[in-house]
Amino acid sequence: MNFSIPEHPHLSFGTLFCIGRNYAKHIEEMNSKPADKPVVFLKPRSSLLFTNQTITLPPSSENIHHEVEMVLLIGKKCRSVPVTSANKMIEAVAAGIDVTARDIQADAKKNGLPWALSKGFDTFAPVGNFAKISNQNNIQHLDLSVTVNGEIRQSGNTSNMLFSTAEIISYLSEQFTLYPGDLIFTGTPEGVSRIKPGDRIEAKLGNNLSTLSVHVSS
Numbered sequence: 001m002n003f004s005i006p007e008h009p010h011l012s013f014g015t016l017f018c019i020g021r022n023y024a025k026h027i028e029e030m031n032s033k034p035a036d037k038p039v040v041f042l043k044p045r046s047s048l049l050f051t052n053q054t055i056t057l058p059p060s061s062e063n064i065h066h067e068v069e070m071v072l073l074i075g076k077k078c079r080s081v082p083v084t085s086a087n088k089m090i091e092a093v094a095a096g097i098d099v100t101a102r103d104i105q106a107d108a109k110k111n112g113l114p115w116a117l118s119k120g121f122d123t124f125a126p127v128g129n130f131a132k133i134s135n136q137n138n139i140q141h142l143d144l145s146v147t148v149n150g151e152i153r154q155s156g157n158t159s160n161m162l163f164s165t166a167e168i169i170s171y172l173s174e175q176f177t178l179y180p181g182d183l184i185f186t187g188t189p190e191g192v193s194r195i196k197p198g199d200r201i202e203a204k205l206g207n208n209l210s211t212l213s214v215h216v217s218s
Contacts, residue, residue, distance in 0.1 A: 022163055145203070
């Protein structure tokens with residue numbers, strides 16, 4: 001079953017959780033190191049964007065990247081969920097993009113400062129249609145990709161995640177209470193690259209299970 005959020009106003013969102021460093025080759029391309037536990041950061045609700053809408057690039061950044069991800073929609077309130085039952089908390093999944101102001105992020109990292117600003121501008125969290133998964137085991141075997149102006153930039157599979165969806169949900173629920181409507185961006189494979197005004201970005205999860213198409217403007 002597929003459903004599109006703008007067509008279902010009764011669905012509301014809560015916290016936008018994001019997981020960094022969850023694909024080994026992306027860690028390599030960013031000259032980072034794997035972490036023993038999921039790397040967690042947040043995005044504000046105002047960063048959400050939906051298909052056929054427009055990413056607005058802020059003038060304060062000159063190097064903004066796309067990061068295609070599988071996004072989880074939490075369907076049940078939960079706290080301290082064991083890994084064995086964590087995937088039961090998932091209501092649906094979607095293709096998403098973690099838009100990142102890379103220069104702002106790099107500057108913050110260099111100075112040992114938080115880099116929430118680089119991830120949290122308005123329109124910096126586009127998501128496609130949410131699709132329910134009949135077999136939870138399939139979540140960890142989904143292709144995901146993104147194209148910019150028809151050119152493939154990123155292509156991967158959720159089987160390559162260092163922390164599985166169940167491990168992520170279990171870990172987050174140990175730190176916070178999760179609520180229906182919370183979203184979890186689960187990390188990006190390698191191939192992140194710069195976007196610019198006029199670009200058309202299309203992301204896909206699974207065999208058209210979820211698709212996303214957005215424009216870029218300044």
